[in-house]
Amino acid sequence: MVAQLQALGLNMLEQGFLFGFLGLGVLITFRFFRFPDLTAEGSYPLGGAVAAALLVSGVHPVAATLSAALAGAGAGMVTALIHTKLKINNIVAGIVVMTALYSVNLRIMGRANIPLLREPTVFGEAVGWLNGFGLGWRENVYTTILVAFVLLVAAGALLVWFFSTDLGLAVRATGQNEPMILSLGVDTDRTKMVGLALSNAFIAVSGALVAQNHGFADIGMGIGILVTGAAAVLIGEAIFGDRGILTWVVAAVVGVVIYRLLVALALRVGLEPVDLRLVTAALLLMALAVPRFRPRLLR
């Protein structure tokens, strides 16, 4: 029983941290820009596809993961361009890019699924690098958690820093009060592009890391991913409230971990994988409803 709980806990942390990047990415669009960016449904598997295709052709895992980030940023930029230059609603722009990316991802992978079990991963590389200091570790769930956690802290710190810079404030204000920031001389077409690029870069990195951890990239791996990210952001917000940029970032990551825990618990109490979407929907609904029942300083 104890061993079971421990395994469950470890798995939850591992998956939670890998999906933490997704939470950070969705935070930018869903919270700062206040719209559900469906590009995520395409940029998450895009990250997996790019990383997998590069890994099987012998590219270093770090380079493959960074390439995934760039590809995700590109996808976000396309959505931003469609929205700002063609004046198309941002949700619709996301749907257009998501749809296009399905084919793009298939082209990149060449087939619907690429197994990666024999390929090196960032997790393995990190352990190898640490062993250079004479640690003698073997790659296992603990090392994966450690590596994912370090990457996530670095990414979170990067976001907190970015959103405290001149450009970062302008990006935040673009989502909150576009007329104001326009009146202060900011080209909001540009800040929207920056925000969407950053968001989808994080989401693609999440896809690349999950693919390396799970040992395959799959064309269907992005289905429902936006709802997962949004639920995580909302759960985090329900717990931490709304208290500035640092809490936002921490809340998004904690939200993902808790989301994974709740899903794991749901499966344990006898629900079957086919019911998973139902569980997700219920969690999303709960996360949306909970904040309404507590006094809030601000909306």
Add this chain to the structure above:
Amino acid sequence: MTPAMLALERVSKSFLRGTPNEVRALRDVDLAVAAGDFVTVIGSNGAGKSTMIKAVAGFAIPDEGRILLEGRDITRRPPWRRAATIGRIAQDPNESTCAGMTIEENLAMAERRGRPRGLRLAIRGDARRRFRDALAPIGLGLEDRLASRVGLLSGGQRQALALLMATLSGSRLLLLDEHLAALDPKTAETVMRLTDRLIAERRLTALMITHNMQDAIRWGNRLLMMHGGRIVLDVGGAEKAALTVQMLVDKFHAVSHAEMVEDRVLLTA
């Protein structure tokens, strides 16, 4: 001759064009504002006051006519490309500050008005001291609340902050759209005095819309009355100083009456 700070040349703007509900918000408006002028603008609801200010700020693009800012044609420039020169408080009080961000973040954004924004920390160096020095003279205690969210401030505090943001960094033309409307009389007086002081100190050219005729007479050196998308009264100098509220009310009735007669003529013709 130096060009006017701001010039509107036969500016027209209609909403819902080509529909039966078409509204002609501005009709052939001509206006030249000299540098240093402080112009108050009055007029009934729907007269076109906000539309005129939005046209100058770039939030309503005229159908016809030209707008010149310091001699340069800005008629079709997006708002962000005029922001270096123009500070504005919109009629909707939520539009002028960012409620979800802190006082210091709002001021930092305003400080970089019209300049490129890069990857340097927004609040750096002695920014906090500068912000405190700018906030202290307002006398509303904002200097001790730099890290508070703007959404937590009272309406008067928010408008005072908005005023500071509009004038903080080198804007030369100040556009105020009923910025005292939601304030109690005492706070309105405080913010109005601050407005007048900032305009004088920073040698700004200003357009101030108000429904308070007393204020319109008392402040500034020129007064405009708008009606039906036109400027129907334009007085300055001694003539303005001699105005009374009653004279403005009479003038207003005269133009509304003329319009009524005109309508009747059109209907019976």
